[in-house]
Amino acid sequence: MKRIFAGFASVLALTAAAPILAKDLAVAPGPGAQERLQEALILAQPGDVVMLGEGRFDLTDGLSLDVAGVTVKGAGPDKSVLSFKGQLAAGEGLLVTSDNVVLRDFAVEDSRGDAIKSKGADNIVYHNIRVEWTGGPKETNGAYGIYPVESENVLIDSVLVIGASDAGIYVGQSRNIIVRDSIARFNVAGIEIENSFNADVHDNVATKNTGGILVFDLPNLPQQGGHNVRVFDNVVVENDTPNFAPKGNIVASVPAGTGVMVMANRDIEIFDNVFDGNGSSNIMIIGYRQKFDDAKYQPMVRNVRISDNAHGKTGFAPQFAGGEMLAAAFGGSVPPIIWDGVGGVEARVYSSDDVPVLNLGMTKSDQPIETAQPALAKLAGDAAPTLPKIVMPDAMEAAIR
Amino acid sequence: MKRWQGLAGVLAAALLVSALPAPAVINDSAITEAALPRKLSEFGFFAGPGATDPAPALVAYSLRTPLFSDYAEKQRFVYVPQGARVAADAEGRLTFPVGSALIKTFGYGSGAAFRPIETRVLLRRASGWEALPYVWNADLSDADLKVAGTRLPVTVTRPDGKRSEISYAVPNKNQCKECHSSAGAVVPIGPIAANLDIAPARVAAFRKRIDWAAAPIAASGPIWNDASTGTLDQRARAYLMVNCAHCHNPTGSASNSGLFLNYGAAADRTATGLYKRPVAAGRGSGGREFAIAPGQPDQSIMIHRMGSTEPGVAMPEVGRSMVHEEGVALIREWISSLRSE
Numbered sequence: 001m002k003r004i005f006a007g008f009a010s011v012l013a014l015t016a017a018a019p020i021l022a023k024d025l026a027v028a029p030g031p032g033a034q035e036r037l038q039e040a041l042i043l044a045q046p047g048d049v050v051m052l053g054e055g056r057f058d059l060t061d062g063l064s065l066d067v068a069g070v071t072v073k074g075a076g077p078d079k080s081v082l083s084f085k086g087q088l089a090a091g092e093g094l095l096v097t098s099d100n101v102v103l104r105d106f107a108v109e110d111s112r113g114d115a116i117k118s119k120g121a122d123n124i125v126y127h128n129i130r131v132e133w134t135g136g137p138k139e140t141n142g143a144y145g146i147y148p149v150e151s152e153n154v155l156i157d158s159v160l161v162i163g164a165s166d167a168g169i170y171v172g173q174s175r176n177i178i179v180r181d182s183i184a185r186f187n188v189a190g191i192e193i194e195n196s197f198n199a200d201v202h203d204n205v206a207t208k209n210t211g212g213i214l215v216f217d218l219p220n221l222p223q224q225g226g227h228n229v230r231v232f233d234n235v236v237v238e239n240d241t242p243n244f245a246p247k248g249n250i251v252a253s254v255p256a257g258t259g260v261m262v263m264a265n266r267d268i269e270i271f272d273n274v275f276d277g278n279g280s281s282n283i284m285i286i287g288y289r290q291k292f293d294d295a296k297y298q299p300m301v302r303n304v305r306i307s308d309n310a311h312g313k314t315g316f317a318p319q320f321a322g323g324e325m326l327a328a329a330f331g332g333s334v335p336p337i338i339w340d341g342v343g344g345v346e347a348r349v350y351s352s353d354d355v356p357v358l359n360l361g362m363t364k365s366d367q368p369i370e371t372a373q374p375a376l377a378k379l380a381g382d383a384a385p386t387l388p389k390i391v392m393p394d395a396m397e398a399a400i401r
Numbered sequence: 402m403k404r405w406q407g408l409a410g411v412l413a414a415a416l417l418v419s420a421l422p423a424p425a426v427i428n429d430s431a432i433t434e435a436a437l438p439r440k441l442s443e444f445g446f447f448a449g450p451g452a453t454d455p456a457p458a459l460v461a462y463s464l465r466t467p468l469f470s471d472y473a474e475k476q477r478f479v480y481v482p483q484g485a486r487v488a489a490d491a492e493g494r495l496t497f498p499v500g501s502a503l504i505k506t507f508g509y510g511s512g513a514a515f516r517p518i519e520t521r522v523l524l525r526r527a528s529g530w531e532a533l534p535y536v537w538n539a540d541l542s543d544a545d546l547k548v549a550g551t552r553l554p555v556t557v558t559r560p561d562g563k564r565s566e567i568s569y570a571v572p573n574k575n576q577c578k579e580c581h582s583s584a585g586a587v588v589p590i591g592p593i594a595a596n597l598d599i600a601p602a603r604v605a606a607f608r609k610r611i612d613w614a615a616a617p618i619a620a621s622g623p624i625w626n627d628a629s630t631g632t633l634d635q636r637a638r639a640y641l642m643v644n645c646a647h648c649h650n651p652t653g654s655a656s657n658s659g660l661f662l663n664y665g666a667a668a669d670r671t672a673t674g675l676y677k678r679p680v681a682a683g684r685g686s687g688g689r690e691f692a693i694a695p696g697q698p699d700q701s702i703m704i705h706r707m708g709s710t711e712p713g714v715a716m717p718e719v720g721r722s723m724v725h726e727e728g729v730a731l732i733r734e735w736i737s738s739l740r741s742e
Contacts, residue, residue, distance in 0.1 A: 042549060113718075
């Protein structure tokens with residue numbers, strides 16, 4: 001008797017755990033796709049799955065999702081394609097403003113602004129998504145491919161982004177972030193973590209961008225003071241696309257041929273990555289170089305630990321001011337690791353990689369490069385990584401298993 | 402005075418057809434209950450064809466400085482349930498009681514020639530504000546809920562007499578919220594006492610229903626295109642407040658940009674755009690370095706984005722497919738007047 005009841009109880013438990021009225025809302029491409037898909041995204045209830053059919057959805061306006069707990073699922077990143085080639089308005093292709101959303105198995109092409117933006121959307125999962133500007137790298141492409149901002153718990157897994165005129169994968173003003181197993185190519189910045197806290201960027205491939213992986217912090221923003229970012233196990237090779245960012249944007253200042261660039265952050269770890277074919281440098285550690293008016297902003301980099309990276313050919317075609325001169329002075333190529341030197345030993349910038357380091361010998365982050373005093377340096381100190389691993393809530397990992 | 406011509410036309414039209422329908426009676430439960438009414442007529446706001454013959458309980462108002470929407474004419478009404486009171490905070494922002502509604506009809510043509518396209522309603526429910534768009538049918542007998550929005554071809558005659566064919570965008574329910582959003586909740590934008598002109602015949606009675614937190618504020622805010630109502634700086638800031646600050650404020654949809662054009666942020670110079678560098682503008686920067694380069698409108702991202710109709714560049718991002726030439730001229734003149742450093 002007891003056993004039967006036990007079995008029955010567990011059936012009840014299962015029933016209770018599943019969303020009782022969760023349903024699939026199937027949307028097929030074809031005439032009226034804009035209104036049909038947008039209506040599904042509006043009428044979906046928490047727990048529902050909006051299923052994108054196979055084929056190309058020709059969209060005329062931005063789409064948006066503002067219902068918590070909804071999954072948008074396609075038939076695959078080459079099968080369900082949201083095309084914004086004919087987009088007439090809106091700043092992005094798809095905008096998500098609700099929590100606990102899963103986006104997976106579809107593509108966004110040719111959005112006029114950003115491709116997928118999620119703002120104030122906690123616990124968001126991007127999985128197996130392709131974002132592409134199909135005309136190749138162009139200044140007229142949208143700025144960001146995958147663009148979560150002002151969010152807590154961001155999981156970006158197995159995405160591919162091609163052609164963003166700013167950053168392919170951009171996480172801004174967020175906390176607790178994982179970007180993994182993804183590919184960024186032919187963007188200005190492959191992957192960028194900006195004004196964010198606690199991020200793991202690992203097992204990605206960043207290639208053919210202007211700069212591979214950027215960790216930046218900018219002044220005059222609601223969240224600043226970027227810190228605790230680990231960049232590890234990535235392949236960052238041949239980032240040699242000329243910078244095609246519209247002027248005025250911070251990434252327009254990234255030299256072509258940059259592997260990893262850290263700007264105005266603290267507690268950053270770069271380890272176990274493979275670098276090769278980055279013509280300017282593999283790792284560049286610099287302060288914020290523009291004039292700013294913000295008493296709360298810290299422009300210099302502090303506490304960097306660099307270890308166990310593999311450095312291939314680099315520094316052979318430096319695309320920054322004074323680069324050629326530096327290359328000539330240091331035997332034909334710029335050393336693979338460059339630090340602006342601001343803060344001196346107090347900055348605690350350490351590297352145990354077995355390659356030369358160039359210290360630009362600056363005393364202020366915005367010092368003109370002509371007045372720098374570059375010299376080879378040892379960044380001696382304990383460079384072993386110590387930051388804890390970033391962990392997502394279980395439900396987020398479960399959503400992509 | 403000019404702003405009341407549209408209303409006079411509505412009244413005239415109402416008189417012409419007054420023999421037909423009985424006055425509309427507002428269905429309070431349609432406003433307060435959770436359902437999304439499929440037809441605008443379910444609310445009982447209007448008795449006549451189109452948005453004519455408003456229910457007697459609706460109070461017409463206009464905004465001294467309005468949001469630009471492709472040169473559309475807008476007819477606005479506020480409804481507050483009988484006996485309920487409106488609260489005004491120290492800045493004159495109005496808080497409406499549950500059961501209230503703001504009803505805004507967009508169309509083209511003035512006076513009797515006004516032809517409505519859509520009516521947007523903001524409903525004050527116990528759960529908060531609900532924003533819904535209704536699109537008028539061909540014979541103007543009713544308007545249908547379009548939660549996903551739609552596009553309609555429209556011919557617009559601009560103030561300079563030029564005609565333009567546009568694809569008029571009725572916003573979807575989410576886009577309503579993008580603009581009407583504060584800290585994730587829907588809020589009205591327009592009803593701030595200083596910017597609110599209640600129809601002259603109703604103004605005294607309406608103001609008596611307001612509980613003021615501080616001294617009552619008269620409808621004395623700047624009219625953006627009337628130099629007798631404020632300095633260039635006041636009129637430009639009023640224009641930016643109404644046209645931009647609904648997103649560009651610390652709790653709005655553009656909070657992450659750090660560009661804040663609400664009056665409350667005016668003390669932080671960089672936040673208001675002066676020498677502020679772009680963050681996520683992409684090609685919206687137009688190759689310029691600052692949101693506002695004082696003295697240099699052609700070097701200011703703000704002018705570039707206000708003057709564009711391209712998605713990804715154009716600001717505001719929704720609700721505009723034309724350039725507001727007169728608005729751009731005002732902001733251009735204002736930026737020119739700012740002293741550069």
